[in-house]
Amino acid sequence: MPIDPTLEYDDQNIFAKILRREIPTEFLYEDEYAVAFRDIHPNAPTHVLVLPKGDYLDYEDFTGRATDDEIAGFFRAVRRVARTLGVEASFRLITNNGAGAGQSV
Numbered sequence: 001m002p003i004d005p006t007l008e009y010d011d012q013n014i015f016a017k018i019l020r021r022e023i024p025t026e027f028l029y030e031d032e033y034a035v036a037f038r039d040i041h042p043n044a045p046t047h048v049l050v051l052p053k054g055d056y057l058d059y060e061d062f063t064g065r066a067t068d069d070e071i072a073g074f075f076r077a078v079r080r081v082a083r084t085l086g087v088e089a090s091f092r093l094i095t096n097n098g099a100g101a102g103q104s105v
Helices: 014-019 059-065 068-084
Strands: 034-038 048-052
Touching: 014 034, 014 048, 034 068, 048 068, 059 068
Parallel strands: none
Antiparallel strands: 034 048
């Protein structure tokens, strides 16, 4: 359950539309647990978004509701993307959980 139980998943958010392929996006990676694509407004030379597949509100919701396989699959996807891009030796993994931390979607 999300930290704020009044929040509901918005299936019209941009990431939901990307996951449903309603917004054309070139995936760098995809498997049963996650997709990865380049940020359209990058803040770093290599700025990639990795999304778990599912109707999760945020990191807290994902780690609270996802199965162990989904969580492990997501983090393995992050590793595979980093290796594919040749940045596995040095990269940052950032999540903004909640508006106070800068989450905007």
